[in-house]
Amino acid sequence: MSNALIETQNLTINFGGHRAVDDLSLSIEQNTFTAIIGPNGAGKTTFFNLLSGLLQPTSGRILFKGADITGLSPMQRVALGIGRSFQLTNVFPTLTVHENVRLVLQSRERVGCRPLTSYRRFPELIAEAEQILADVLLLGKGHLPAARLSHGEQRKLEMAMVLAMRPQLLLLDEPTAGMALEEVPVMLELLTHAKARGESTIVLIEHKMDLVTKLSDRVLVLVNGALLTEGTPAEVAKNPDVLKAYLGGGIRREATA
Amino acid sequence: MTAKRWLWASYAVALILLLVLPHAIGVMTRELIGRIFILAVFGMSYDILRGYTGIINLGHAAFFGGGTYIAGIMFTRLGTSASASLLAVALAWAFAVILALVMGQFAFRNTGAGGVLACAMITLAFGEIVRHTAETFRQFTQGADGLTFAVPVIFRDRIGMYYYALLFLVVMTLLLRQFINSPAGRVLQAIRDNEQRARFLGYDVRKYKLLALVTAALAASSAGFMFALLTRFANTDLLSVQNTLNALLFTIVGGTGTLYGAIVGTAFVQLVQSYLLELRGIHEIFARWQIFFGAIYVLVVLYMPLGMVGAFLRIKGSLAYWRTSGGNHTRAGD
Ligand SMILES: Nc1ncnc2c1ncn2[C@@H]1O[C@H](COP(=O)(O)OP(=O)(O)O)[C@@H](O)[C@H]1O
Ligand SMILES: [Mg+2]
Numbered sequence: 001m002s003n004a005l006i007e008t009q010n011l012t013i014n015f016g017g018h019r020a021v022d023d024l025s026l027s028i029e030q031n032t033f034t035a036i037i038g039p040n041g042a043g044k045t046t047f048f049n050l051l052s053g054l055l056q057p058t059s060g061r062i063l064f065k066g067a068d069i070t071g072l073s074p075m076q077r078v079a080l081g082i083g084r085s086f087q088l089t090n091v092f093p094t095l096t097v098h099e100n101v102r103l104v105l106q107s108r109e110r111v112g113c114r115p116l117t118s119y120r121r122f123p124e125l126i127a128e129a130e131q132i133l134a135d136v137l138l139l140g141k142g143h144l145p146a147a148r149l150s151h152g153e154q155r156k157l158e159m160a161m162v163l164a165m166r167p168q169l170l171l172l173d174e175p176t177a178g179m180a181l182e183e184v185p186v187m188l189e190l191l192t193h194a195k196a197r198g199e200s201t202i203v204l205i206e207h208k209m210d211l212v213t214k215l216s217d218r219v220l221v222l223v224n225g226a227l228l229t230e231g232t233p234a235e236v237a238k239n240p241d242v243l244k245a246y247l248g249g250g251i252r253r254e255a256t257a
Numbered sequence: 258m259t260a261k262r263w264l265w266a267s268y269a270v271a272l273i274l275l276l277v278l279p280h281a282i283g284v285m286t287r288e289l290i291g292r293i294f295i296l297a298v299f300g301m302s303y304d305i306l307r308g309y310t311g312i313i314n315l316g317h318a319a320f321f322g323g324g325t326y327i328a329g330i331m332f333t334r335l336g337t338s339a340s341a342s343l344l345a346v347a348l349a350w351a352f353a354v355i356l357a358l359v360m361g362q363f364a365f366r367n368t369g370a371g372g373v374l375a376c377a378m379i380t381l382a383f384g385e386i387v388r389h390t391a392e393t394f395r396q397f398t399q400g401a402d403g404l405t406f407a408v409p410v411i412f413r414d415r416i417g418m419y420y421y422a423l424l425f426l427v428v429m430t431l432l433l434r435q436f437i438n439s440p441a442g443r444v445l446q447a448i449r450d451n452e453q454r455a456r457f458l459g460y461d462v463r464k465y466k467l468l469a470l471v472t473a474a475l476a477a478s479s480a481g482f483m484f485a486l487l488t489r490f491a492n493t494d495l496l497s498v499q500n501t502l503n504a505l506l507f508t509i510v511g512g513t514g515t516l517y518g519a520i521v522g523t524a525f526v527q528l529v530q531s532y533l534l535e536l537r538g539i540h541e542i543f544a545r546w547q548i549f550f551g552a553i554y555v556l557v558v559l560y561m562p563l564g565m566v567g568a569f570l571r572i573k574g575s576l577a578y579w580r581t582s583g584g585n586h587t588r589a590g591d
Contacts, residue, residue, distance in 0.1 A: 052457065078459035090457075092450035103447050106440055107459040113441035113468060116432075122440070165458070 004063070005030045005201045006082075006169055011050060011060035020046040022225035023060070028169075028203060033195050035212040035233075036205045038222035039246055044205045045087055047222065048171050052084040053077045064169070078107075083167030087174045087205070089154040093147035097138055097157055100146050101129040104164040129164075135193075136160045137186060152183045159187065163194055170200040176208055184208065191215055209237070221245065272427075279419045287419055288487075293527045294422040295483045298429045300507030300519030302476035307505070308514030309437055310469040311449035313377040314364075315501055316384025319356060320474040322495035323387065324349045324481025329406045329491040330397050337409040346482065353478035354471055356383070361467040368452070368462070381498065388496035403492030412486040425483050426520070429476060434516060436472055445469050449514075477504075506550060510557050512564025521565050526550070 004027035011024040020043045028034055036044050049055040051062060053074035062070045064080055072080075092100050105125045120126070133139045136156040141149060146157060159175050176187050188211055195202060195215060206212050212219060213233040221228040221236060223245045229236065236242055279287050299321050306312040331345035360383045367375040391398045398404055412418055436442050444465050447455045456462050485491060494500060503526070504519075511522025533549055542548075561568055 054453075054457075074456045075459055075461055078457065084457060086454075090451065090454050092447050092454065094450055095446060099443070103443060103455075104458055106443070111440045113439070113444075113465075115436050115439050115441045115468065115472065117440065118435065118438050119440050119443050120438075161458075 003030050004028065005065060006051065007063040007066075008051075009061045009063070011047075011062065012058050013046060013050060013055060014058045020225050021050060021057070024225065024227060025060075026220065026227060026230075028201060030201055031198060032201055032217045033215050034201075034203045035216040035219045036203065036222055037207065037209075037212060037219060037236075037242075038228070042222045043225035044222055045173055046225075048084055048173050048203075048205065051171060052082060078165070078167070081168035082171070083162050083165040083169070083200075084171035085158050085162040085173055085175060087177055089151070089158050091146045091154060091157055091161070094145050096143055097146050097149065098126075098129050098133060098142035100157060101132050101160055101164055102126060104161050105129055108165055132160050132164050136190065152179045155179050156183075156186065156190075159190055163190065166199055168200060170194065170202045172202065172204045172206075174205050174207065176206065176211065184211070187211075188214065209233075213237070275423055276420075279416050284415065287415065289527060289531055291419045291422040291487050292484075293524050294426040295480050295487060296503075296507070296527065297426055297520040297523040298480040298483075299477050299504050300511070300523045301429065301433050301516055302473040302480065303501075303504035304508045304513060304516055304519045305433065305437070305445075305469055305473040305476070308508055308516075308518075309442065309449060310445040310466060311373075311452075312364075312466060312469065313373060313380070314470070314473075315377050315381035315498060316360065316387070317380070317473070317477060317504055318496050318498065318500035319384045319387035320353050320477035321481040321484070321500065321504075322391070322491070322493070322497075323352050323356065324478035324483075325485040325488075325491040325495050326391060326398060326404070326481075327352055327478075328408075328482045328485035329404045332406045332408060332485075333404065334397075337407055339409070342409050349478050349482045350475060353474040356387070357471045357474035358467065359383075361463075361470045364470075365463045365466045368456075372452075384496070384498060384501065388493055391493050391496055398491070398493070401493060403490055405490050406485075408486050408489055418487055422483060422487060425479070429479070430516070430520070433472075433476060437516060441465065441468055446514075506554060508564070509554065510564055512567030512570070515564070515566040515570060518564050518566035525565070526553075529553070 007027035009025050011021055012019065013021045022043075024047065036047070038044055046055065050057050053072060053076070057070065060070075061068055064077075064082065069077060069080065092103070095103070102125050105128055106119075106122070109125065111122060111125070130139065130142065133142050136159065138153060138156055138160065141153065146154065149157060155175060155177070159172075162170065162172065172191075175191070176184050179187065191202075191204070191211070192215065194200060204212070204215065216233050218230060219233050219236040220230045221239075221242050228245055229239055229241060231239070278290070282290075302320075303314070303317055306314050306317070327349040328345050331341060331348065335341040335344070360380060363383075364376040364379040392400050412421065437445070444455065444460050447458075447460070448462055448465060452462055481495070484495075507522040507526055508519050509522065510525055511520065512518025529549070557564065563571055
C-alpha cells in the first residue's frame, strides 16, 4: 500500500459461465503511465468497466486512494476523480461537437442545475471548449452534430471529452481503435501532452506497440482475464510468453507492427 | 442583426394580431383559440419530457387534469374569493410537485436497457390511479358526470379570459425556453442522446430526470388550472391516457424537441378537430375525429418525422449551413 492510486483485490467477474476478469489483484501508482495490452477478449475493457463502475464485480474489491469504492455508482466515481473514455465511440450524437465538450466542463466546474439561468452566462466554459477543440484539430467542426463527424474525428472528440474532465485517474480504452494511420500522431501528441501535464495517472489500453513503448512506464499483459506478466515496455517486448499469447489470441496485425 | 430585427418585427406583428383578434371573431372561434393557447402549454410540457429528456410519460394527463380538478373542487367548496383562488393555485402546484416526485421515484429507478419501457408502464399506472381516484370520490368530483363550477369574477369576462390565456402562453413559453437553455436543460438533452455517457460525465441522471418531470408537471398543472378557468368544467377524460396521447400528438405533429412545435401542433390539431366536427352535419363519420387523428398521426410519423417546426428548422439549418459555417454552440438546427 505504498503510493497506490487505485488498487484491485481479487477482482472477478463472471458472465454466465465465462470468467472475463479472473482474480485480478494489482495496483497502479500515483502519477504513472501504465499500458494494458493483451489479445482481443482478454478482458481489458471489462476491467475498465469494473474500475469505472459500469459493471459490478462478482467478487473482489476496488480501492481508490485506500478507500473501498466497489459499491459506488459511475457518477460517484467521477466525482472522486475517475474518468474514462470508451473503445466504441460514445458521444452525444445530435448535440454539436462543441456542446459535447462544453457539457464535460459544465460538470467538471460543478455549475449545477440553474434552471432559470442561460448556459451562455458561463462564457468561460464556451471559450475553454473552443480551446480544447482547437487542441484536437476539431475547431472548424464545432457547430456540427457529433454524429456527422468521421470515425477518426469522433475518436478525437471522445479523447477531448475525457481529457477535459482532468481526472486524477484517466482510463483510456483504445483511443486509436479503427483510426486511420495518419491520424495516430495527433493522438500520440495528445497523450504525450496529457502525460507531461502531470495532473493525471494514466492507464491506457492499446494495441499499437510503438505508442505503448513511447509513453509507458509500465506495461501489464492481460490474458484470459488474468495478469500474464508485467514490466517495462522493453522487458515485456522481450518476453516470449507475450508473443505466444498474442499469436494464440489472434491479435490484429497492427498490434505487432 | 437585420435577420434578428425581422424576427422581432414578426413577433410584434403576430402579437398585435393576436391582441386584436378576439374583437374580430365569433365567440366559438375565440373560445377555440383560448383553448389552443392553454393546451399548447400542456403540449410544451410534454415536449420537455419526451422531446428534450427522452422520457415517455403515459400518465402526464394526471398533472393537467389534476390542475383542472383542484381548481374546480376548490371553487365549489371554498368559493371564488381571491384567497380561495390563491390557495387553489398553491394546491395545484403542490399536487404537481409531490405527484411528480413520487412518480419519478418509481419510474426512474430502472437505469438499464428496459428503463424506457418500465418508465412508460409505471407512469401509466400512476395516471390510472389518479383517474380512478377521481372517479371514486364522487362527492368531490361528480365522477363521470363531470364537475361544473363557477370561476372568480375577473375570469368571467370572455374576452378577458382570452387575454389571460394568451398571457399565460407567452409567459410559459419564455419560462420553458429559458429552462431548456439553462445548464440543467442542456444536461437533459445530453441524457436524451446518451444517458450512459451523461452518467460518465458525472451527472446525476436521476436527479435531472426528476427536475424535468417536476418542471413539466408544474407547467401541465398550471395549464390544467387555466383550462378550468376557461371551460368551468372538469371530467375524468382530462385525466385519461387519451388526454396524454393528445399532448403526444401535439408534439409529434408540431415537432418533437423544438418547444415551439408543440404550439404549432396544438393549433393544427385543434383547428382540424373543430373543422371536422363542423362537417359532421354532412356525414356522421366526421364526428369520429379520433379516426382522422389516427390517420394524421401515421402520416406525420411516416412522412414528416421531424414535425412541422422540425422540418422548418431542418430546412433553415441547411440554408444557414450553405451560406456560412460560422460558430453555433447550440444543437444543430436549434
Ligand atoms: N456485458 C457482457 N456480457 C457478456 N459477456 C461479456 C460482456 N462484456 C464482455 N464480455 C465477454 O468478456 C470477454 C472479455 O471482453 P472484453 O473485456 O471486451 O475484452 P478486450 O477489451 O480485452 O478485447 C469477451 O469474451 C467478451 O465476449
Ligand atoms: Mg476492449
